[in-house]
Each structure stands twice: as C-alpha cells, then as structure tokens.
Amino acid sequence: xxxxxxxxxxxxxxxxxxxxxxxxxxxxxxxxxxxxxxxxxxxxxxxxxxxxxxxxxxxxxxxxxxxxxxxxxxxxxxxxxxxxxxxxxxxxxxxxxxxxxxxxxxxxxxxxxxxxxxxxxxxxxxxxxxxxxxxxxxxxxxxxxxxxxxxxxxxxxxxxxxxxxxxxxxxxxxxxxxxxxxxxxxxxxxxxxxxxxxxxxxxxxxxxxxxxxxxxxxxxxxxxxxxxxxxxxxxxxxxxxxxxxxxxxxxxxxxxxxxxxxxxxxxxxxxxxxxxxxxxxxxxxxxxxxxxxxxxxxxxxxxxxxxxxxxxxxxxxxxxxxxxxxxxxxxxxxxxxxxxxxxxxxxxxxxxxxxxxxxxxxxxxxxxxxxxxxxxxxxxxxxxxxxxxxxxxxxxxxxxxxxxxxxxxxxxxxxxxxxxxxxxxxxxxxxxxxxxxxxxxxxxxxxxxxxxxxxxxxxxxxxxxxxxxxxxxxxxxxxxxxxxxxxxxxxxxxxxxxxxxxxxxxxxxxxxxxxxxxxxxxxxxxxxxxxxxxxxxxxxxxxxxxxxxxxxxxxxxxxxxxxxxxxxxxxxxxxxxxxxxxxxxxxxxxxxxxxxxxxxxxxxxxxxxxxxxxxxxxxxxxxxxxxxxxxxxxxxxxxxxxxxxxxxxxxxxxxxxxxxxxxxxxxxxxxxxxxxxxxxxxxxxxxxxxxxxxxxxxxxxxxxxxxxxxxxxxxxxxxxxxxxxxxxxxxxxxxxxxxxxxxxxxxxxxxxxxxxxxxxxxxxxxxxxxxxxxxxxxxxxxxxxxxxxxxxxxxxxxxxxxxxxxxxxxxxxxxxxxxxxxxxxxxxxxxxxxxxxxxxxxxxxxxxxxxxxxxxxxxxxxxxxxxxxxxxxxxxxxxxxxxxxxxxxxxxxxxxxxxxxxxxxxxxxxxxxxxxxxxxxxxxxxxxxxxxxxxxx
DNA sequence: TTAGGGTTAG
Numbered sequence: 013x014x015x016x017x018x019x020x021x022x023x024x025x026x027x028x029x030x031x032x033x034x035x036x037x038x039x040x041x042x043x044x045x046x047x048x049x050x051x052x053x054x055x056x057x058x059x060x061x062x063x064x065x066x067x068x069x070x071x072x073x074x075x076x077x078x079x080x081x082x083x084x085x086x087x088x089x090x091x092x093x094x095x096x097x098x099x100x101x102x103x104x105x106x107x108x109x110x111x112x113x114x115x116x117x118x119x120x121x122x123x124x125x126x127x128x129x130x131x132x133x134x135x136x137x138x139x140x141x142x143x144x145x146x147x148x149x150x151x152x153x154x155x156x157x158x159x160x161x162x163x164x165x166x167x168x169x170x171x172x173x174x175x176x177x178x179x180x181x182x183x184x185x186x187x188x189x190x191x192x193x194x195x196x197x198x199x200x201x202x203x204x205x206x207x208x209x210x211x212x213x214x215x216x217x218x219x220x221x222x223x224x225x226x227x228x229x230x231x232x233x234x235x236x237x238x239x240x241x242x243x244x245x246x247x248x249x250x251x252x253x254x255x256x257x258x259x260x261x262x263x264x265x266x267x268x269x270x271x272x273x274x275x276x277x278x279x280x281x282x283x284x285x286x287x288x289x290x291x292x293x294x295x296x297x298x299x300x301x302x303x304x305x306x307x308x309x310x311x312x313x314x315x316x317x318x319x320x321x322x323x324x325x326x327x328x329x330x331x332x333x334x335x336x337x338x339x340x341x342x343x344x345x346x347x348x349x350x351x352x353x354x355x356x357x358x359x360x361x362x363x364x365x366x367x368x369x370x371x372x373x374x375x376x377x378x379x380x381x382x383x384x385x386x387x388x389x390x391x392x393x394x395x396x397x398x399x400x401x402x403x404x405x406x407x408x409x410x411x412x413x414x415x416x417x418x419x420x421x422x423x424x425x426x427x428x429x430x431x432x433x434x435x436x437x438x439x440x441x442x443x444x445x446x447x448x449x450x451x452x453x454x455x456x457x458x459x460x461x462x463x464x465x466x467x468x469x470x471x472x473x474x475x476x477x478x479x480x481x482x483x484x485x486x487x488x489x490x491x492x493x494x495x496x497x498x499x500x501x502x503x504x505x506x507x508x509x510x511x512x513x514x515x516x517x518x519x520x521x522x523x524x525x526x527x528x529x530x531x532x533x534x535x536x537x538x539x540x541x542x543x544x545x546x547x548x549x550x551x552x553x554x555x556x557x558x559x560x561x562x563x564x565x566x567x568x569x570x571x572x573x574x575x576x577x578x579x580x581x582x583x584x585x586x587x588x589x590x591x592x593x594x595x596x597x598x599x600x601x602x603x604x605x606x607x608x609x610x611x612x613x614x615x616x617x618x619x620x621x622x623x624x625x626x627x628x629x630x631x632x633x634x635x636x637x638x639x640x641x642x643x644x645x646x647x648x649x650x651x652x653x654x655x656x657x658x659x660x661x662x663x664x665x666x667x668x669x670x671x672x673x674x675x676x677x678x679x680x681x682x683x684x685x686x687x688x689x690x691x692x693x694x695x696x697x698x699x700x701x702x703x704x705x706x707x708x709x710x711x712x713x714x715x716x717x718x719x720x721x722x723x724x725x726x727x728x729x730x731x732x733x734x735x736x737x738x739x740x741x742x743x744x745x746x747x748x749x750x751x752x753x754x755x756x757x758x759x760x761x762x763x764x765x766x767x768x769x770x771x772x773x774x775x776x777x778x779x780x781x782x783x784x785x786x787x788x789x790x791x792x793x794x795x796x797x798x799x800x801x802x803x804x805x806x807x808x809x810x811x812x813x814x815x816x817x818x819x820x821x822x823x824x825x826x827x828x829x830x831x832x833x834x835x836x837x838x839x840x841x842x843x844x845x846x847x848x849x850x851x852x853x854x855x856x857x858x859x860x861x862x863x864x865x866x867x868x869x870x871x872x873x874x875x876x877x878x879x880x881x882x883x884x885x886x887x888x889x890x891x892x893x894x895x896x897x898x899x900x901x902x903x904x905x906x907x908x909x910x911x912x913x914x915x916x917x918x919x920x921x922x923x924x925x926x927x928x929x930x931x932x933x934x935x936x937x938x939x940x941x942x943x944x945x946x947x948x949x
Numbered sequence: 950t951t952a953g954g955g956t957t958a959g
Contacts, residue, residue, distance in 0.1 A: 176950040208950040215951060242951040249952090277952035312953040343954040378955040413956040420957090444957040476958045483958080512959070543959060578959090 077111035117146025153181035179212035183219030218247025280313035319348030355383040381414040420449020451484035459484035486523035522551030561586035584617035593625040654687025685719030725755025757789035818886035832880035853918035
C-alpha cells in the first residue's frame, strides 16, 4: 500500500522489519523505489535480489529497465540488467525485450536496439514503435520509414504513437508520394481523429510545402492543443508565409491560452528571411517580456535571427548573455562568424570549445572547415583535416564534403581530389565542390573531366552541378568547345527549366562574349527571379553597356521586383561609370529606404557613384567614420580627393588610414599613384611606389607601373620613364606604351614616341588609339608629312578612328553631338549660342590655341575647326537649355581637347555657372575660371 | 505529435 502511494520511507521501514520476506515482498519494494524515482537505489536493490537468487517478474524487470532510460545517466546500470536478463532467459518476454531496446534507443545506440529487436521471438506494436523512436530521435527519418514498411509487411496494427512518428518522418523526408500513401493508411486505420496524428499531419504537410492541406486539417480538428497551433505556425513559417505565421500567433493569444517556447522559436525562425528592420528588435523585446530569454532553444533562434541578418555583433551579444548554452548555441555562433567572414573568430570559437572540454560535433567541424576559404587559412584547414581524421569523423559524409569544398575554394585541387577519392561514398555535393574548385582555379577541361567521371560513377547531377560546370566556362574562346555542348547537354538532361541553370547560362554566354545569346535566353524566360535579372545586369555591365543596366534596373522596379544588394550595387556602379547623378541618387535613396543603408557593398558603390559624379561632399558625408571604415571605403575616399585635386587630403587620408591600422591594398596604391600623377607630384608618387613592396610586401602590378610611367612621362621625365619600363617587375602591356606615347605627344618627343608606337602596334595591331596619338603628336609639332603617312597607313590597314562625341542629358532625354554636328533640331540656336560664347570669352581674354587643331590649314581655318568640337556644341546646348545658375553636366567619349578645356574655364568664369565634364579618363570640374584638374591631365 | 546548428551554387 505504502509503495502505491509513493510513501517510500514507511515502505522501506516495514520491509526492513519484516521477519519473513517472500518474492512478492522484494518485488513490491523494488517497484516502489522505481515509482518514486529512486532509480539508483532500485538498481542496487535488484543486484541484491540477483545475488540472493530471488526470482523477479518480467513486469518488474521491464519497469526497472524503463527507469534506467528515464534517468538519462544510467546506461551502464541498464546494460548490467540486460546481461542478467539475457542469462536468465527473460529476453524472450516481449515486455522486457521492448524495454531493453527502448533503453538503447534513449541513449542513441540504435544499432543495439535493432540487434535486440531482431533477436526477439515475439514483437508487439510497442516494440516496433520503440525502435522507431530511437531512429526518430537520432534524426534518421529514412530508417523510421523503413520500419514502417516492415510493419506493414508483417501486418502489425499501428497505434497513435507509431503513426505520428511515421507521418512526421515522411514530412522530414519531403517525400510527397509516400505522404499520399500514408494518408490512405491513416484513414483506413481509424487513427485519423487522434490529436497526435492530426498534429503530425499538419506538420507533415507543412514540410511537404502543401500549406493548403495543412490548413485544412488544422481547421477541421475537433480539439487543438499547443502543439497543433505550433505546427500550423511552423507550416506557414517554413513556406515563407511569415505574415500568416504571425497571424497564427495573434489568434493563439486570443483563442488558446498557452504560448510556449516552441511557439516563440518558430516565430523567430521566420525572421531569417523577413524584413529584419521591421520585426527583429521588437520580437527580441517580446521574448524577454514573455520570459523565454532563458530557454536555450529560443536563444539559439534569436542568435540565428541576428546571424541571418548579417549582424554578427548582436548575435555574439545574445550568445554572451545566454544563461545556458548547448552545442547548438556554439555551432550557431560559429556558423554566424563564418557567414560574416569572421574566419579567425570562428576558428577561435572551436578552439575554446575544445580547450574547455565542451562536446564538439561534426557540425562544429563543418563550420570551422567552411571558415578556411583562403590561402592564408590553409594551414588551419590542414590542422582541422588532421583533427577530423583523429576523431574518427572522416567517414562522415558532410565532413568529407566540407573538406573537398575547403581545398576546392583555396585551390588546392590535388588535395581536394585526394579527399574525394578517399570518401566511402561520393555524393553529388562532394562532386559539385570539386567541380566548383576546378572551375574557379583551373581550366574548364579539368571541371568537365570531373563532371564526366561523376556521371560515369552513376552519381546523378543536380542543378548545382550544372551551375558549377558552367562556372568553368566564363572566358572568351571556350564557347564552341565547351559552352555550347554543355548547353545542349543541359537541354537534353532536362535542366533547362531550372531557373538557376538558366541564370548561369545567361552569365556563361555573356562572359564568353556572346551577349546576344544571353539576351535571347533572358527574353525567352518567363519565370525570372531577382537572380535572373541580376545575371542580366552583370552581363550588360561586363560588356560596358551601362545604359542598358540602368534600363533593366528601372524595369525591375516597374515590375515590382525587390532589388537586392547585388542589383543595387550593379545599378550604382553603372550610374557611376556613366556619371549620371540623378539615377544614382534615386537608386541610393531607394536602397536606404529598403534598409540597405548599412550594406558595405551598396555603401561603397554609392560613395563611388557620388565620387565619379563629382559630388565629393556627398562622398565624405556618407562614408562611415574612420574607426569603422572598410578598405574599399578608404580607397574611394583617397580616389575622390585625388580626382578633385585635393592632393594634401590624399596624403592626409592615406596616413590616417595607416594610423588606424588598416593595411593598404593594391587598389589603394593605384588611387594614390593616379592622384600623384594628376597632381604632378612626381617624387611623392615614386616614394609611394617604393612603399608598395618595401613596407607592405605587395608585388607591384601592371596598373601601378602604368601609373609610374604616366607620372614620369607627363612631367617630361621621359628618359626615366623609358628606363623604368626596362626594369619593371612585370611585362609591359599596351597601357604602358600608350601612356608613354601620350607623354611623348605632350612633350613633342618624336623619337621616343615612334618607338612607343611601334611596341603598341605590335601588341594591338587593330587598335586605333596608337594611330590617333601618333598623328596628333606629329600634328602638334607641325610634322604634317608624318601625319599624312599615319593616315595612309590607317587607310591601308582599314583602321577607323573612333569618332569623338559628347552628350548632354536633360531629364530623360540624351542629346549627342559629333564634330560639326548639324543634326540636332535646335542646330541654329546652338550655333548662335556658340557665337555668343565666342564673343563673350574673347572679350575676357580668351586666345585660341590653334596647335590643338589637327589639320594642316591656315590659322583661321584652324580656329574654325576648333569651334566645331563636339564638347563645345554640347556646352552651348547645355547652357541654353538649363536654368541660369544651375550646374551643367557634359560627357565626352574621348579625352577633352586642350583648347576646349580653356574655353570651359572661361565660360565658367564669364557665366558664373559650374560645369562638370566627364571625359574618357577623368572628371573636370570648372568653377570661376579654374578647373579641378589644375590643367594637368 | 511542434521549435534551434552543417556541406555544393547564388
């Protein structure tokens, strides 16, 4: 009696005082100990019984085994009981056998469970169910379904618990046809109206992406518990219907009392792909208010929420303040660091896990391996590889994949291949990682060979395979041999309907130089997503079609598509290249409105746009304060100051950057050297050039060398420039000789100019610029017979000079002008305005520099031809079509002519207008008779 | 019976 009421003290007293005890007394006492949860004492008691040879009943043994499972830390005691049971023949009892297999399942030893299960002479539905529970808890739904099939073959009748397990496993496997099969079974079995079964059905349909069925079941349930509500909320959440999932939460609070931590976790998981700005901080507050901020799982989702929004600092804060952390918390933060590019922090986290003896799983290693993506981290990656082998995790499929991926990303392809070959099973992820590595680091042949081997091994390719293989064909010259055959394969294998594959095809054709095929694919695609549009933006940008990029961006907007970071970056950089401030400003405004203000790429693209549109004030205003400025931001700032002639600011900024501990990069030095070159700061430029290798260990690239040649050449130090070319660490290219030729033109050095021109023609026989530059060099020095011979050579080789043109953009209309153009509808007014300008500036001291006229004619003719220059026509048109006092913006496809430059200066003084001119190379910013380039360009 | 961490591409 006492044991039945849980009163163990009096029961124990009575037992101890009993003069005679029979089997029943011992068994009753032991059951009592189990009932009150004194499991360890029960096991000791049982040992004593065994020693004394007291018989026990199968019921008592089963309850004892169950107790060992329930305690969570009594596996070894359970195993001892198992040993006794095996010796005394109790295993043939179905209750005992089931209890033991359940015990092993609880401790994750499913193979032991299965062994016991297979040796059992009799099994009931609970035995089958217990086996399922083991696999389900281990996260192996395919095994659960295997057991389900076995049960059906043997004709076992299902109970509520086993049916629920089967249903949810089916959902996890996302196997729709199995789902339908199971539904039929559920209806026949008569278990359909059981609460747990209905809950599982809601959850299964959620996992299968069939939200309508999930909702139907939920709506028709006769009773609902918290799990039902949570399941429907999760169904909405998993399928991206975040508003609905919040609505469920709202209804729950009205119609159902309980909201538990699972509800909150579900809601938080939605915030991964929802507008973080709108919901994130509020939800965090709510979690604290409801007192769930101490539940590990809730905190983990909270952490994941910040991580998904790219806010690793906040995620870190959540982690630090968690009252209890589990393995998933550590792994989540590590993954967050990896996603945010904080590789060192991620690896540090793994180190402290190991150092403090925390448990580490294959997931921890997977994240750590993903952190090692660049050459500097190769050593760390190799150590991890060693650890993986030592800890016996090498055979884990996902670890193997992560290893191949790591070596692939770094470009250690022989290592990547070696790991792949050692893997017990090579799945498509492993092959894709290898192919991706080849695509990134080696030639297309390697990637294609790997693809063929993969197919020969019978591993089915998926869309990612196709995307990866296509990624190896992103260069001109491989279209016929590789690109087109791949496209043919894609069509025949049925991958063409996949939007990702189509996007990659668009990119492939564009990078192979066939933009019209990209355009074709794009036009024929009806399920375009943002990535499709982005691929098309990149395709046009790659071909230098900035206007088309902007047109596409505005189409995206008119179709109501959500522009993402990539679209904005691409749009802004197109606006920067075209120097169209208005479009750039609009895009930037929209990006800010949509919450992308903090995005590093967009921020830099916008700053660069303002920079290239001449709005230096805006650049300085918008860049983050120096304390958290990224390297690209510093580079943009240096370039901006250089572009506008603030050379002291250039040096100041560079030194500030060094003081902040930022290591300058390749681009920083390009910006610095260009600034020096434009400012005529020759010695300072040379000093910076020396710093590149001496102080920062960077190997000078061809761009840096071109800058130095420009620097020396423009200032007339042509002999030094020539010596520099002969000694520089990289092979001279066309830009080198073009720069030298340009300088020879400025300084009238005909001999060196000729030599440079010869080198240039060898490298670029089709290029018109060499002929134009030589011809201009001869013309400005009056060598008209040489001008004529260059012209004849051009005719002979059928090389056409690129026509100069200038344009003005007013509202949405672009007006373009060629030399002496008379096609504009307002031509008469334009030429009249030009006459006014001529008169006005001559009165204030303008004298034409006729050496800039490149024909051998008399002075008057020369002056006349200067007044036909496209940039003057554009200027006249712009002045007459824009309000008094406003800034005039003009573009030219080639370099501005020297005399036009002087005309612009005079006009800016006489009219008081600010004029901004973008030519092929740079920006000129005229105000009150002075140009920002200080006449040195 | 419901919720949280991982590998390939983008």
